[in-house]
Amino acid sequence: MPRKVITGFSNPTVKFVRSLREKKHRREARRFLVEGLRLLTDAREGGRLPEMLLMAQGRDEHPLLAELERAVEAAGGEVIELPVDLLAKVTGKDNPQAVAGVFAEWDTRLARIDRKAAPIWLVAQAMRDPGNLGTMLRTADAVGAGGLILLDDCVDPFSVEAVRASMGGIFTVALAQARWAEFEAWLRQGADGAGGQLVAASLREAQPYRGAPYAAPCFVMVGNESQGLPEAYEMACDLRVTMPMKGRADSLNAAVAAAVLAYEVLAAVER
Amino acid sequence: MPRKVITGFSNPTVKFVRSLREKKHRREARRFLVEGLRLLTDAREGGRLPEMLLMAQGRDEHPLLAELERAVEAAGGEVIELPVDLLAKVTGKDNPQAVAGVFAEWDTRLARIDRKAAPIWLVAQAMRDPGNLGTMLRTADAVGAGGLILLDDCVDPFSVEAVRASMGGIFTVALAQARWAEFEAWLRQGADGAGGQLVAASLREAQPYRGAPYAAPCFVMVGNESQGLPEAYEMACDLRVTMPMKGRADSLNAAVAAAVLAYEVLAAVER
Numbered sequence: 090m091p092r093k094v095i096t097g098f099s100n101p102t103v104k105f106v107r108s109l110r111e112k113k114h115r116r117e118a119r120r121f122l123v124e125g126l127r128l129l130t131d132a133r134e135g136g137r138l139p140e141m142l143l144m145a146q147g148r149d150e151h152p153l154l155a156e157l158e159r160a161v162e163a164a165g166g167e168v169i170e171l172p173v174d175l176l177a178k179v180t181g182k183d184n185p186q187a188v189a190g191v192f193a194e195w196d197t198r199l200a201r202i203d204r205k206a207a208p209i210w211l212v213a214q215a216m217r218d219p220g221n222l223g224t225m226l227r228t229a230d231a232v233g234a235g236g237l238i239l240l241d242d243c244v245d246p247f248s249v250e251a252v253r254a255s256m257g258g259i260f261t262v263a264l265a266q267a268r269w270a271e272f273e274a275w276l277r278q279g280a281d282g283a284g285g286q287l288v289a290a291s292l293r294e295a296q297p298y299r300g301a302p303y304a305a306p307c308f309v310m311v312g313n314e315s316q317g318l319p320e321a322y323e324m325a326c327d328l329r330v331t332m333p334m335k336g337r338a339d340s341l342n343a344a345v346a347a348a349v350l351a352y353e354v355l356a357a358v359e360r
Numbered sequence: 361m362p363r364k365v366i367t368g369f370s371n372p373t374v375k376f377v378r379s380l381r382e383k384k385h386r387r388e389a390r391r392f393l394v395e396g397l398r399l400l401t402d403a404r405e406g407g408r409l410p411e412m413l414l415m416a417q418g419r420d421e422h423p424l425l426a427e428l429e430r431a432v433e434a435a436g437g438e439v440i441e442l443p444v445d446l447l448a449k450v451t452g453k454d455n456p457q458a459v460a461g462v463f464a465e466w467d468t469r470l471a472r473i474d475r476k477a478a479p480i481w482l483v484a485q486a487m488r489d490p491g492n493l494g495t496m497l498r499t500a501d502a503v504g505a506g507g508l509i510l511l512d513d514c515v516d517p518f519s520v521e522a523v524r525a526s527m528g529g530i531f532t533v534a535l536a537q538a539r540w541a542e543f544e545a546w547l548r549q550g551a552d553g554a555g556g557q558l559v560a561a562s563l564r565e566a567q568p569y570r571g572a573p574y575a576a577p578c579f580v581m582v583g584n585e586s587q588g589l590p591e592a593y594e595m596a597c598d599l600r601v602t603m604p605m606k607g608r609a610d611s612l613n614a615a616v617a618a619a620v621l622a623y624e625v626l627a628a629v630e631r
Contacts, residue, residue, distance in 0.1 A: 224613045233606025335504025342495045345619040
């Protein structure tokens with residue numbers, strides 16, 4: 090198939106892709122931008138293909154890139170070539186990767202989650218930092234979690250920063266977004282009759298996190314970076330656990346706390 | 361003592377403080393900027409006072425701020441009042457905290473580290489992300505580590521981003537900077553006759569991280585975000601451990617890996 094070649098900065102496609110750096114435009118278009126062959130390959134292997142593949146002219150050939158190109162074309166997607174400096178303007182980076190892709194966002198309703206698919210799930214409430222959110226997706230992949238459930242007003246999981254920090258996790262684990270009330274109802278009265286154990290790191294009436302009675306499916310929940318979890322959310326947990334705090338600080342970074350706890354849960358549910 | 365009041369943007373003090381947002385100027389001045397009463401209080405309680413305290417006019421009174429002000433004046437430091445919009449320009453934030461301070465950097469030579477002072481030390485090699493570096497300082501505080509040792513070319517630990525992410529850890533744990541060769545020599549042939557166990561998360565000939573024979577003082581080392589540790593550094597370790605990787609990813613975020621490992625070491629050395 091002959092490829093479309095774009096050379097001008099004022100091209101509507103260039104303007105469109107460039108606009109996806111802003112949340113407002115991502116929301117309108119329900120599309121997001123992913124940079125780099127590594128992430129695009131993770132996506133393909135996770136069953137997601139870009140609707141539009143942007144490749145720099147003069148790039149080095151790579152078998153994975155050729156494979157990606159064929160897959161996008163076979164799926165009816167668009168493959169576009171453009172000068173490297175134009176790609177840099179689109180992605181907003183001085184040293185752009187040789188390839189980028191535009192993906193359609195997918196359905197992130199809680200109803201899509203099959204809680205029995207994995208022994209661990211991560212839950213983040215009102216998370217504000219895209220790096221933390223992406224790191225939680227990366228950790229979810231590593232601990233074999235089913236995915237990440239975002240509660241209340243979290244930062245956009247499809248932002249360039251979150252996608253980058255996820256190191257492909259955005260494509261390899263499930264993602265859901267819900268308000269607390271909806272999540273609580275789903276957890277407690279799942280249509281499938283299944284429940285789940287909700288666990289939070291907490292200072293309130295908590296037991297030591299090591300050796301606590303974790304049970305699958307275990308939902309590991311952390312709260313907002315500044316505020317922590319609302320007290321009502323903690324009180325709704327089946328288990329509140331505490332990690333040693335030996336110094337002056339009274340909390341860990343949210344993504345760090347989730348990971349330390351998730352690895353402890355993993356050891357327990359694997360036993 | 362009558363306070364100095366600054367009202368103009370072209371004031372040399374304003375220009376100087378503002379310049380500390382850039383690494384080049386921090387290096388020249390060997391000074392860095394800290395924002396917010398919380399961090400400044402952590403500093404004071406950790407035995408560090410700012411040379412210069414900047415307070416917004418019309419701020420809310422706070423007993424901790426009054427205490428800080430007295431301490432700075434008693435130590436011969438400078439206390440400056442300025443309009444809130446000018447403080448915003450100095451710190452580069454739209455919503456500045458009501459107070460900021462300029463600190464002199466301190467001696468971060470390895471020789472200052474007393475390895476016997478704590479059972480755990482964190483070590484980061486060629487770390488590039490200020491958020492990760494700050495998070496490691498925060499984790500070091502939480503696990504009761506003696507501090508963080510930075511190897512080779514790391515991002516500046518005195519940057520605003522690193523200091524903020526440390527949540528006070530920059531003031532409460534020790535910080536050292538060294539090249540690998542110097543660190544290895546210090547670790548193996550300490551003038552005090554003491555050694556230490558060097559541990560890395562690794563995929564090379566590694567044993568499971570849970571239940572590995574950790575021994576104090578244990579130095580938990582993680583590598584650069586993209587490259588990981590150089591092979592030679594891993595091979596120089598006393599112990600190489602591996603964490604389960606259940607998904608597609610082959611590594612964790614560096615600050616996350618350090619924390620998961622450090623909490624495991626803490627449980628072992630406390631036993």
